[in-house]
Amino acid sequence: MYIGIDLGGTNIAAGLVSDAGELLVKNSVPTLRERCAEEIVRDMAELSGRLIAEYGAKPEDIKGVGVGCPGMVDYATGKVVHLTNIKMDDFDLAGEFRKTLDIPVYVENDANCAALGEYVAAGEGADSFMLVTLGTGVGCGIVLGGKLFRGFNGAASEAGHMTLVYGGEQCNCGKKGCWEAYASVTALIRQTKEAMEAHPESSMNADAAERGKVSGRTAFECARAGDRAAAEVVERYAEYVADGIVSLENIFQPEIISVGGGISREGEYLLNPVMEYINKNRFNKYMDKTKIVTAKLHNDAGIIGAAMAAR
Amino acid sequence: MYIGIDLGGTNIAAGLVSDAGELLVKNSVPTLRERCAEEIVRDMAELSGRLIAEYGAKPEDIKGVGVGCPGMVDYATGKVVHLTNIKMDDFDLAGEFRKTLDIPVYVENDANCAALGEYVAAGEGADSFMLVTLGTGVGCGIVLGGKLFRGFNGAASEAGHMTLVYGGEQCNCGKKGCWEAYASVTALIRQTKEAMEAHPESSMNADAAERGKVSGRTAFECARAGDRAAAEVVERYAEYVADGIVSLENIFQPEIISVGGGISREGEYLLNPVMEYINKNRFNKYMDKTKIVTAKLHNDAGIIGAAMAAR
Numbered sequence: 001m002y003i004g005i006d007l008g009g010t011n012i013a014a015g016l017v018s019d020a021g022e023l024l025v026k027n028s029v030p031t032l033r034e035r036c037a038e039e040i041v042r043d044m045a046e047l048s049g050r051l052i053a054e055y056g057a058k059p060e061d062i063k064g065v066g067v068g069c070p071g072m073v074d075y076a077t078g079k080v081v082h083l084t085n086i087k088m089d090d091f092d093l094a095g096e097f098r099k100t101l102d103i104p105v106y107v108e109n110d111a112n113c114a115a116l117g118e119y120v121a122a123g124e125g126a127d128s129f130m131l132v133t134l135g136t137g138v139g140c141g142i143v144l145g146g147k148l149f150r151g152f153n154g155a156a157s158e159a160g161h162m163t164l165v166y167g168g169e170q171c172n173c174g175k176k177g178c179w180e181a182y183a184s185v186t187a188l189i190r191q192t193k194e195a196m197e198a199h200p201e202s203s204m205n206a207d208a209a210e211r212g213k214v215s216g217r218t219a220f221e222c223a224r225a226g227d228r229a230a231a232e233v234v235e236r237y238a239e240y241v242a243d244g245i246v247s248l249e250n251i252f253q254p255e256i257i258s259v260g261g262g263i264s265r266e267g268e269y270l271l272n273p274v275m276e277y278i279n280k281n282r283f284n285k286y287m288d289k290t291k292i293v294t295a296k297l298h299n300d301a302g303i304i305g306a307a308m309a310a311r
Numbered sequence: 312m313y314i315g316i317d318l319g320g321t322n323i324a325a326g327l328v329s330d331a332g333e334l335l336v337k338n339s340v341p342t343l344r345e346r347c348a349e350e351i352v353r354d355m356a357e358l359s360g361r362l363i364a365e366y367g368a369k370p371e372d373i374k375g376v377g378v379g380c381p382g383m384v385d386y387a388t389g390k391v392v393h394l395t396n397i398k399m400d401d402f403d404l405a406g407e408f409r410k411t412l413d414i415p416v417y418v419e420n421d422a423n424c425a426a427l428g429e430y431v432a433a434g435e436g437a438d439s440f441m442l443v444t445l446g447t448g449v450g451c452g453i454v455l456g457g458k459l460f461r462g463f464n465g466a467a468s469e470a471g472h473m474t475l476v477y478g479g480e481q482c483n484c485g486k487k488g489c490w491e492a493y494a495s496v497t498a499l500i501r502q503t504k505e506a507m508e509a510h511p512e513s514s515m516n517a518d519a520a521e522r523g524k525v526s527g528r529t530a531f532e533c534a535r536a537g538d539r540a541a542a543e544v545v546e547r548y549a550e551y552v553a554d555g556i557v558s559l560e561n562i563f564q565p566e567i568i569s570v571g572g573g574i575s576r577e578g579e580y581l582l583n584p585v586m587e588y589i590n591k592n593r594f595n596k597y598m599d600k601t602k603i604v605t606a607k608l609h610n611d612a613g614i615i616g617a618a619m620a621a622r
């Protein structure tokens with residue numbers, strides 16, 4: 001039995017996970033990310049302690065704690081190098097955690113954890129596996145031969161920052177035209193707003209007014225209700241997603257590419273146009289093809305994957 | 312001692328290679344690619360036999376023969392699946408070779424062989440290594456943990472067919488905007504010709520008239536002689552090359568990316584602007600950085616790498 005912790009900018013989510021990757025019990029507390037690192041880590045450890053008690057277990061039943069962090073970590077030492085939205089620079093997270101709850105702590109990047117979680121959920125049989133997460137950004141995690149692929153320095157799998165449109169939209173990373181700037185939900189919302197302005201007659205405007213905001217679902221829902229401008233947004237967005245997947249497939253030829261993130265809940269409404277584009281544009285015409293699937297664990301991938309990283 | 316064979320559309324090049332990757336002796340014969348597969352393979356075996364005799368060795372001194380093929384192969388069975396410019400479909404190359412010269416034969420993709428050759432030449436110490444070959448197309452080979460990375464189906468590392476410009480130039484692979492359609496020497500020649508037309512005053516026009524053709528060197532040589540339009544071609548081409556390298560680095564974080572192909576002989580004239588762009592645009596700002604180098608073996612990479620694949 002392991003503990004998996006998904007440290008996010010808004011919440012700290014944690015769960016007890018069986019050796020086989022089953023989520024047994026979970027809970028969360030707010031991150032309150034303006035606080036100092038020590039307080040955040042103490043809350044992580046206390047939440048873990050409560051989960052153990054709640055499940056009727058003892059600390060010595062837990063073989064390890066995995067923590068998925070939104071940024072760069074040094075998994076060999078358990079130190080956080082730099083997080084994007086939380087003040088934790090060059091910080092000994094593992095050491096700090098064990099002051100409150102003395103269980104071995106393993107620190108990993110959150111996208112890597114999610115990839116490991118989805119890999120385990122997909123059956124652990126795949127020779128090679130990639131998870132692409134369409135969210136605020138585009139995250140990616142790579143599992144080769146059952147192990148996370150991290151590059152020589154631990155910083156690999158930033159596939160969201162491969163170029164899709166040379167010289168295109170400015171990305172947060174400093175480069176222009178990154179896949180993330182077209183295929184993230186943030187980008188989809190931007191594309192939706194542009195279409196709403198260009199098509200004042202589109203039902204997307206009424207939908208957004210009613211709900212009080214434009215979301216990643218606005219275009220999908222209006223497209224399903226027959227709105228033409230919304231259908232165009234969905235189609236173009238699916239092609240941006242698909243074109244990046246084709247690039248990854250051409251480079252890696254992984255056995256499975258899993259598409260995750262909230263927008264993957266659109267299921268076939270996203271996957272069908274994505275597959276149509278991929279089948280037309282993939283390089284590999286002779287050998288077995290990469291399987292493209294939608295993620296299974298959704299929000300629990302981070303918790304389960306962090307636990308599997310500790311395993 | 313091994314034999315390495317680089318099967319090209321124009322020539323069959325072969326060499327005797329030491330266990331450590333030193334080229335001992337080499338020779339070549341024309342491929343005459345319109346011939347049937349059996350005749351081409353017999354010539355490969357006969358050329359190998361002559362090299363062994365020329366070096367004063369015996370067939371039993373050779374531990375294996377590696378053959379690098381321009382296309383898709385099944386390295387597990389020694390069969391060629393499909394080659395781009397030579398008629399060899401679903402063909403038992405290893406079996407056919409051994410009818411003439413009975414030494415174990417190992418069949419591999421030529422870009423993979425070149426990557427393995429440059430990896431060995433770089434010292435074999437790198438945790439992860441990529442060779443990007445800028446030629447008629449853009450080839451790529453990936454070595455992880457000392458072994459070729461092939462994907463689950465043997466068809467990986469087609470990085471030339473990741474997208475650089477979404478919806479851009481039509482690529483031979485069927486997709487639009489591939490890196491290869493901007494960063495290959497074929498693309499550089501196209502870009503040079505476009506600049507020559509737009510700038511009739513450019514010395515590139517006189518240079519091409521004198522030599523009877525536009526080549527990958529035209530823009531580089533005229534730029535060095537002070538031609539402004541040529542300098543712009545070189546700068547833009549270097550940025551296309553660099554942007555693709557940044558994408559690969561962001562995805563893989565390999566310890567070394569080596570840039571090969573004839574155009575890599577331009578050395579610092581290519582590498583300096585490439586590095587300037589990479590340093591400005593790479594995602595990784597906190598961890599150790601990928602080393603970008605130019606290839607060492609040039610034309611011999613295929614022979615040496617094929618031998619190392621057999622090793």
